[in-house]
Amino acid sequence: MSDLLTVLDYDFMRRALLAAALVGVAAPLVGTFLVQRGLSLVGDGLGHVALAGVAAGVLTGTAPRWTALVAAVGAALLVEAVRTRGRTGGDVALAVVFYGGIAGGVVLMSLAPAGTTTNLEGYLFGAITTTSPGDVRVFAVLAAVLLVVVTVLRPWLFAVAVDEEHARAAGLPTRALTSALAVLTAVTVVLSMRTVGLLLISALMVLPVAAAQRVCRSFGPVVVAGSAVGLVASVGGVTVSAAAGTPSGGTIVLLALAAFALAVLVGGLRRRGLSRSWAGTATRGARP
Template identity: 50%
Template sequence: MEWLALEFMQRALLAALITGVTAPAIGTYLVQRRLSLLGDGLGHLAVAGVGLAFLTNTAPLPVAILVCVIGSVGIELLRESGRASGDVGLAILFYGGLSGGLLLAGLAGQGSGTLSNYLFGSLLTVTTADLWAIAGLGAIVAVVCLGLLPQLFAVSADEPFARTIGLRVRFLNILVVTLAAITVTVSMRTVGLLLVSALMVVPVATANHLITGFRAGLLASMALGAVAALSGAVGSYYLDTAPGSLIVVIAIALFAVSWPLSRLAERRHGRLVDVGSGEPVAPGPEVAEAHPHVHGENCGHRPVLHAGHLDYVHDGHRHAAHGDHYDEH
């Protein structure tokens, strides 16, 4: 545990924790809106910002944030107007960002080695000033993602309805992409710009496997992101690799484990136990929807004989009386 005493390692772990928590939080809204790959595109765009900062000899973080936020708002306005058709415009913007960033970095005399600190993360490059900026921006992202959860959920689930309850839909949509841009840029030292999108999507998918409910899923994905980011950062110190790759590999490993776990939980949840003997019985049929009338001779539903009892044909499926309700047969 001697790494905990290293100051740069403490900074790196804090930065990783902030990324691990914020990336899935904003990612939940992107996934909900079927914009899973937006984070990837914004990462490419941020590379141009880093290149520009090299060339102008300024701090990479503010320049990258500026470029990325401007780009993300532009993309959202294009999407809203329906002009970003076929994704081609977005692809050009994103690859323009990546190639432009590499070009600018080259012109600035910085090799691809320096740039790779930002593309795949680098624990050593997190300065104290950076950490304060990361912490401040991360706090904003987390507070908005949690504090405006009902509003952001309503907008991403059903935009027309959100308008008719008076929500400022355009503002909230731009807020989501702006926060995504900030999250991507803030994450460039820990996960790196090329892999941050994975941390915005994979823990969300994992949480979807394990948890029911939007809010619960969002919180679970934040916890999963924190686990992946912290363990990846520590592991990369021992393995002497770029932290981004290990963080994402761990996140995907968690996703892979969640698959059979969710199956198992589903099966256990669905298993019925005979009250008398305590013996498990075969999974029974689903209980039918609530009923306004009692099936009988005059209800208008066709009765059929089924394994010794009467079922009633109800909208193409069969109802069988069971206690105070009907089972689906």
């Protein structure tokens, strides 16, 4: 315990924990709608496109987080345009973007100057302890934007996520709403890439939500519980990684996975208890 408290004496660890808290709350918030729409892996596709944006930023001397944001937002809108206007399904559109992002990232990384490979690996696997004060400010702004937009649009985003056709028939601007969700997803990907890495982004967006769904029965509690699990997993993962010397991204995801396993166990026990209670009630009711 004393070692963990000593770690907090360092500025870089305090920044890392703050960044982890922001990401841990924001990622599951957006991930809830993706899981509801059956697009749990969309973060992977956008993550690989964001990698191409990072590489482009390194090559051009531009801040990688901004070039990654532009690339991810453009790819997210492209996926929605192909899905809604063409005959290509959402999974095929995502695959096209996914493989295009990988190819572009690999080619651009090969052109990167010597000595930048390690920097790119930080975006791939996460390097939260290198978070600068400027990064924290950017994280705070992006997280605040996500929170405000999701809070304002939540009823309409929920309607589209549950049944897009019914929402369209009800007169909702479904195209604008799905595009907004795509942009929010892209922002979440860029927000999370320094924390868990582009290869593990989807895990932080999906696993806390999946855990919450196992123990919560309605959408509202799932949103709150998912963000709470993400917060605990992110802050706990950074703390454990600092003490154990493990990569922060992988540690965060493993904690989220442990939370999911625990939720599955609790949910199973709860259903078994309800089943036994119902069976007992039925048996008593059947007595003369």
